[in-house]
Amino acid sequence: xxxxxxxxxxxxxxxxxxxxxxxxxxxxxxxxxxxxxxxxxxxxxxxxxxxxxxxxxxxxxxxxxxxxxxxxxxxxxxxxxxxxxxxxxxxxxxxxxxxxxxxxxxxxxxxxxxxxxxxxxxxxxxxxxxxxxxxxxxxxxxxxxxxxxxxxxxxxxxxxxxxxxxxxxxxxxxxxxxxxxxxxxxxxxxxxxxxxxxxxxxxxxxxxxxxxxxxxxxxxxxxxxxxxxxxxxxxxxxxxxxxxxxxxxxxxxxx
Numbered sequence: 226x227x228x229x230x231x232x233x234x235x236x237x238x239x240x241x242x243x244x245x246x247x248x249x250x251x252x253x254x255x256x257x258x259x260x261x262x263x264x265x266x267x268x269x270x271x272x273x274x275x276x277x278x279x280x281x282x283x284x285x286x287x288x289x290x291x292x293x294x295x296x297x298x299x300x301x302x303x304x305x306x307x308x309x310x311x312x313x314x315x316x317x318x319x320x321x322x323x324x325x326x327x328x329x330x331x332x333x334x335x336x337x338x339x340x341x342x343x344x345x346x347x348x349x350x351x352x353x354x355x356x357x358x359x360x361x362x363x364x365x366x367x368x369x370x371x372x373x374x375x376x377x378x379x380x381x382x383x384x385x386x387x388x389x390x391x392x393x394x395x396x397x398x399x400x401x402x403x404x405x406x407x408x409x410x411x412x413x414x415x416x417x418x419x420x421x422x423x424x425x426x427x428x429x430x431x432x433x434x435x436x437x438x439x440x441x442x443x444x445x446x447x448x449x450x451x452x453x454x455x456x457x458x459x460x461x462x463x464x465x466x467x468x469x470x471x472x473x474x475x476x477x478x479x480x
Contacts, residue, residue: 252379252400257372260381263403264367269360271432271460273298278437278456280307284345284449295359296464303355304466318468321352326477327470334474341479346449348412348419348442361423361435363396363405372396380406402426402433417444429458 255263274297282288291314296304300321307315307328315328324341327334335341343349354364372383383396397407404426410419424437437454 252376252381254376255374255381257374257383260374260383260398260403261367261372264363264398264405267403267433269299269362269432269434271299271430273461273464274359274458275460275462275464276455276458279454281452282345282450284447296466297356297359298464299356299360302466303352303359304464304468316468318466319352319355325468325470327474332471332474333477334470335477335479336470337479341477344479346419346440346442346451348410348417348444358421358438358440361404361426361433361438363408364410364421365394367396367405370394376400399426404433404435417442419443424454430460432460434458 274295276295278293278295280288280291280293282291290309292308294306294308296302303317303319305317306313307317314330315326318325319342323336324339325334325336326341339349339351339355342355350358350364356362357364367383371386373386375382375384377397379400381398381400383398385394393409393411395409396405398404399406405423406425407420407422409421411417420441422439422441423435424439426433426435428434435455437452439453440449440451442449
């Protein structure tokens, strides 16, 4: 009886391993150029986005269970209204040239460049990177590089052929819809590592959009995590972007 049980365990273990290998082998062996082309074809192509979000942030401060309303005009403006328990607590307005922010609890404000966003996210960001993060796109264009391709865990893994002395970047791409599922950027010189994990994609009005994303930024000084989940996503609807910093707010000074 014991020999029979042992034999069954071996058979199931072998079958399990074989199944895993077959699932990877069943993914077409595409060139990096073909994968990048399919990823580009799957790029988000709507003009505006309106969505609700739940956010958990942990960095220099911990802000669990924050809600936010997102409004975006692609390549033009990103607007966020933050609330806690239904009460508005902060607003953020981002354009390609400027970041504006104010929060009501401490009565502080900011008007300037992307230092504030980079400070929150734990690594350097600009408008395009922030926009791509919200839209589920690679934060750096895949078309700017050439890659070595492998298939691991039923995903295409793309690693740059050119070893950049400043940073290394790696992408994991879904073999069905060809969206980036995960990306890692490591800055060896600054000892920083950024990981973005998208929580799958679903089709809304014939467009693929992430269900949410998790950002993890690690440096010598700190670790920052931002966990975002989307709700009530709409595209191409009329939008307003009300924003006015109240008088008497103290301006945040960043180095």
